[in-house]
Amino acid sequence: MESEAVKTEVIRQVKTQYAIDNVKQLMEKINDHCFQRCVPKPGTSLSGGEQACFTQCMEKYMLAWNQVSTTYISRLQREQQ
């Protein structure tokens, strides 16, 4: 491999690893919060209502993540000036 190819490959692997870590963290938090909220009394199977709640909770959590991200980043930018 040439230097250029090695560099490109390192960049690709690092980016993939960071993306995986990010998704893992997000999934962990979603499972924590939404299981707590949507499955208060676990039964012998996941009910339709619980599944619907979980999906909506997950969507809400991701929107919340985006909202925090936007707020935090715009603050960082403001304070850097």
Next chain:
Amino acid sequence: MDSSLADHDLEKLNEKDKLELRSFLANENQKARVQATVHSLTDMCFKKCVTGTIRGGKLDGSEEGCIANCTDRFLDVSRLTVNHLQNMRQG
């Protein structure tokens, strides 16, 4: 292209590419730190702001506002802590 990197492949990096990689890594590291903060803030603010029964996958207006305020106020507080500790050190 073979996607696996062997240790000795890294020795093939020339100085220019090494430099470029260093700044790429510093940049990615910083992004990861920002993301870690976003994860922990979301964790905290979701708990505080999304308290009602979950009906629908959107955030309602008050939840959205609450999350933005929660983020901003937490950052205010963490700055207060830094300032206070600095004052204690000087005092």
